[in-house]
Amino acid sequence: MRIVIAEDSVLLRDGLTRLLVAEGHDVTGYSTADELVAALGPAGTAGASGAADLPDVVVTDVRMPPTHTDEGLRAAVHLRSLHRRLPILVLSQYVEQRYAVELFAGDVRGLGYVLKDRVADVDEFLDALGRVASGGTVIDPEVVAQILARTRSTGLETLTPRERDVLGLMAEGRSNTAIAERLVVGLPAVEKHVTSILTKLGLPPDADDHRRVLAVLRWLQHGPAAQSPPVTPATGVATGRGPAGPTNGARA
Secondary structure (H helix, E strand, C coil): CEEEEECCCHHHHHHHHHHHHHCCCEEEEECCHHHHHHHHCCCCHHHHHCHHHCCCEEEEECCCCCCCCCHHHHHHHHHHHHCCCCCEEEEECEEEHHHHHHHCCCCCCCEEEEEHHHHHCHHHHHHHHHHHHCCCEEECHHHHHHHHHHCCCCCHHHCCHHHHHHHHHHHCCCCHHHHHHHHCCCHHHHHHHHHHHHHHCCCCCCCCHHHHHHHHHHHHCCCCCCEEEECCCCCCCCCCCCCCCCEEECCC
């Protein structure tokens, strides 16, 4: 795959580049959101040439220079408005509800929101990246869990612990079969939990994975928009700032 990474931490950007090149992918890295938009926007080579020259997936941080607030997310939203089918996986060190809601406000196909802790688990990160690149939807279960923990009076208080587990996996875009495999339970048990969850939250059951994710996101949208506390960075991932400019990796 052709992958573009927008990450201001030079160590994390280079680490992801090395990992993905070793997996046989072509990788180009940028250190600011402005560089990302310049490359893939209308004035950029890829943007001007059309979908054929766009990357297979974009991986971007949320907080980037110059203000380190939401430049990466704004860039992701802007690029999706220009290229509606461009797969984007957002990496964040924080669980912030307003980011998830804004990112997933439209078509959720080919979108992901994953905590940087997830990068420490290489297989899990590569799985999330592959699912987003192929048009799937991925939401980090920790994002769902923290929003669940601070949301009240929406039907959540009626969910059992097992139903909360199932809901988190639903929000990742997983099918009932995949949820059953992850929780090591039978498929009928998962189907029963899904039906119960949607009923308790006032959402009609639907067999389509994307509509299930949309249902979860629509419910999350009614929760508080308060910012959550920072999540501990993954072990071995540095957060130092790196110099600007692209970093290119050749196909392995």
